[in-house]
Amino acid sequence: MDLTDLHVFRTVVESGGITAAANRLHRVQSNVTARIQKLEEDLGTQLFVRVGKRLQITPAGRTLLDYAHRLLVLADEARNAVQTDAPPRGLLTLGTMESTAGVRLPGPLAEYHRRYAEVRVELHTGSPRELMAKVLAGESDAALVAEPVSDARLSSLAVFDEELVLVTVADHPVVRKPADLREASVLAFHPGCPHRERLERWFGQGGREIARTVELASYHVMLGCVAAGMGAALMPRSVLDGYAARSKLREHKLPAPFQRAKTLLVWRKDQPQAKVSALAEILTKRKRVA
Template structure:
């Protein structure tokens, strides 16, 4: 089996189709189709079930995908192990939106200065999906909120966050969720750890929110909070970057809920010079 064929196979499996895989790999669809057929012929097994234009993994394909992840990760590890010199190539980094907005500008600037030969790709999203993408080697590392318990991952504490509840300006002090004038939560998707923390705060007071309004960015959440649509929870570092923060009231959480760590995670079995160099930047070391 050719490693490039395995890479193409894995990309088709992840994207769900030939055309999307071709766009991702910058190849023509006919080339992708030919390489998949060649791999199937070599293995003597059908790897995909064809459903119109969409491809779904067969039983054999699911088995091969696990091996492909491991083989490609081992190849990356071998390549990194025999390469000398300073970090270079690509660093594919995932991050929660709050971390990317409030915490990363400084470290990324220092990383670019220390490692000018490294091209960095930054992907933001749901922490759960970011961890999955690290495990499948689609990302080299990611910055996600604790907890992270997968034994395949190495972790480094990157940032300590103080979480706060925000409401419209003039809102009376809130010592618990019972004091919230609006029982509507303004938050990200269900996988967001800060949303879970806010829901726990309400549950601890025996309060069931009237509803949850899901929004796609902190600026949208803060704008709706100013308008009095509900309450939100976020790192204080995010609020500190917001130019309209005077139009908001800030309410502190209990010690149990206030603190949160953001972790840098990467696969233990695929140590990479680029990831280690970025970890050193987060530790405050010179690379």
């Protein structure tokens, strides 16, 4: 079915006939008639019957009218959703790192929902590499990832500035360099995690090899394992501050090159969208307030 044919069909019904619909659509009557006939051929059913000099819609036509209205409304929504100057609406698929989702996003997303009720948000987590790949493939509208972002196809905006801390069990002595750790065991996310890579560089510059890396998928689990003495972990301080058993842990500051990391909102340069711009505005405003 062609949307133009559905529009003509709906106009004929609303106008009460071919002549009135042709005037309303600024078309000749023969063109309107041809559109209706084409639609009937596509559907294999009669949409109107002539009763005297008037057209009367058939039961099949009345059924189609409801679908035609919904399809045309949906088409308008889709058209508006991809316009950068239109009000945000539709589905926003947002990728994010696990720490950002748990600590940084609840407030901004709540504000986004209040301001843009016509947008549905779908959130998924992953490593920065995975998240950026999904944005580039068109599977996500935007993503929140740790720096650096070097792909020229992506636009980026710094929205969070995280302080990173090394976390150990509470009774561990102060750690200033890798040699200060009792054991060279670390707890981290899978390869590709920027915090894991940062921790590995810190060990490398300190001249000590990591003896064992325990890969985990949750900061909550990671902190529990650190508290149990399984090793050390590097994470945003904002994650540690929200941990219920904070007294069982000790934080250690690392040297400046390893101490801070920016979180960036990224999206495709060639696919700007109003719903992403709206999120960027909220995140930027909250950054200024903070």
